[in-house]
Amino acid sequence: xxKKIVAGNWKMNNNLEETEALLSxxxxxxxxxxxxxxxxxxxxNLATAQRNLQSSAIKVAAQNMHYAENGAYTGEIxxxxxxxIHVDTVILGHSERRSYFGEDDALLAKKVQTALDKNMTIIxxxxxxxxxxxxxxxxxxxxxxxxxxxxxxxxxxxxxxVLAYEPVWAIGTGETATPEQAQEMHAFIRKTISEAYGDAxxxxxxxxxxxxxxxxxxxxxxxxxxxxxxxxxxxxxxADDFIAIIKAI
Ligand code: PEP
Numbered sequence: 001x002x003k004k005i006v007a008g009n010w011k012m013n014n015n016l017e018e019t020e021a022l023l024s025x026x027x028x029x030x031x032x033x034x035x036x037x038x039x040x041x042x043x044x045n046l047a048t049a050q051r052n053l054q055s056s057a058i059k060v061a062a063q064n065m066h067y068a069e070n071g072a073y074t075g076e077i078x079x080x081x082x083x084x085i086h087v088d089t090v091i092l093g094h095s096e097r098r099s100y101f102g103e104d105d106a107l108l109a110k111k112v113q114t115a116l117d118k119n120m121t122i123i124x125x126x127x128x129x130x131x132x133x134x135x136x137x138x139x140x141x142x143x144x145x146x147x148x149x150x151x152x153x154x155x156x157x158x159x160x161x162v163l164a165y166e167p168v169w170a171i172g173t174g175e176t177a178t179p180e181q182a183q184e185m186h187a188f189i190r191k192t193i194s195e196a197y198g199d200a201x202x203x204x205x206x207x208x209x210x211x212x213x214x215x216x217x218x219x220x221x222x223x224x225x226x227x228x229x230x231x232x233x234x235x236x237x238x239a240d241d242f243i244a245i246i247k248a249i
Contacts (some may be wrong), residue, residue: 003206004035004163004222005229006246007123008236009063009091011036012042019045020052025239027056029204031175035229035249039236043077047085064097067110079094079118089121091231095168105148112149116157123162123231124150125210130169131182136169142185144191155197163207164231165189170211172233179220179227182209186226216242222249 013027019041030037040061041049050060056088066076082090092111094208097103108124115122126145128138142165150161165185177185186207194202210231211220222225229249 002204002228003031003049003162004249005038005206005208006035006242006249007038007040007061007091007164007229007231008242009040009206009210009231009233010237011063011096011233012043013237014041014045016045016048017199018137019049021053022237022239023049023058025242026058026242026243026247027053028037030242031243031247033246033249035053035246036244038089046082046087052088052199059089061091061121062087063091065092065095065111065115067089067107067114069114075236077100079120083120086194088119089123090115091123091125091147091164093125095125095127095166095171099168105145108149111153112153112161116153116160119160121160121162123164123208125164125166125231127166127168127171132165134168134246138185139188142189146192151196155201158193158197158201158205161205162212163189163205164233165207166210172212173210175215176212176214176221177209180225181216183224186224190226213245215248218245218248 038059038061040063062082065079066073070078093108128141132138132141167177171200189207190202208229208231209227213230213232214235
């Protein structure tokens with residue numbers, strides 16, 4: 001079933017005490033919601049977050065992982081390490097991973113495959129840069145990001161994939177895609193999946209929007225028929241803002 005999801009990507013923010021404080025505030029204020037609520041703290045605080053949220057409806061995700069089983073990959077984290085602390089959801093392909101750490105579609109395809117082999121849920125991020133939108137190439141870019149990293153998969157894999165369309169020009173900039181721009185792209189994404197995998201799979205995939213979602217714009221964006229929720233950066237670091245965004249869905 002296509003799910004509504006609100007996920008918070010905390011990036012490289014919040015030390016241990018700040019993580020615990022934010023989680024307990026979120027747990028205390030969490031409204032009744034039909035949406036899945038997810039937070040992605042930094043690696044070192046994942047185990048604590050998972051423990052602290054044991055009796056909460058909030059799920060914990062990792063912000064990244066390596067594709068290899070284990071071995072000489074200094075500074076990296078494996079799928080098994082995440083599963084060992086009961087974290088079974090991972091964000092892959094975030095634009096900051098792509099631009100600052102050189103992650104390309106081929107690498108992401110490997111990470112996706114490993115996560116699927118381990119039966120993890122993937123929040124797969126993609127989206128065009130400002131120049132690509134200005135030159136009217138945004139549909140082509142998004143289509144190729146999807147095809148290169150995901151379209152080698154068989155249909156059953158899509159049960160474990162959540163898409164997060166994040167136009168790079170809207171991430172952390174305060175500039176948001178309009179609800180109409182988000183809907184237009186989400187409908188295009190669903191059509192692209194439908195052409196490759198059929199309507200049934202395309203209709204079941206949750207497609208989140210990410211890029212400067214705030215309490216003031218969340219309701220309008222989430223109100224669009226092909227927008228199934230959001231991946232939230234900055235606004236997920238403040239409990240009241242994140243709660244307001246959850247309430248908007
Ligand atoms: C993100 O980094 O995924 C994101 C959407 O950030 P922000 O909400 O701060 O634009």
